[in-house]
Amino acid sequence: MSIIRRGDERFHYSDGSHKWIPPDPDYDQEAWDAMVRQHQLQHLEEISARRKPRHGRETS
Structure with missing residues (x-):
């Protein structure tokens, strides 16, 4: 999961999915x-x- 940064709201719906239809x-x-x-x-x-x-740091 990624963080929605300030200004990214125009690309996201409230559920976090991406808007493919222009505003x-x-x-x-x-x-x-x-x-x-x-x-x-x-x-x-x-x-x-x-x-x-x-x-x-080593990874296991």
Whole structure:
């Protein structure tokens, strides 16, 4: 699970799922899709960074 940061609300519904429909009907859907995908990559990078073992500690 990832943290919803301030400013990320525009990409999330209240249940934490991502909004694939742009907030403005005149907004370009392809541009919105690209923004949501980039936002999702940020989540994945955060999760990946948390899973990396810290230096000096062994994993079992």
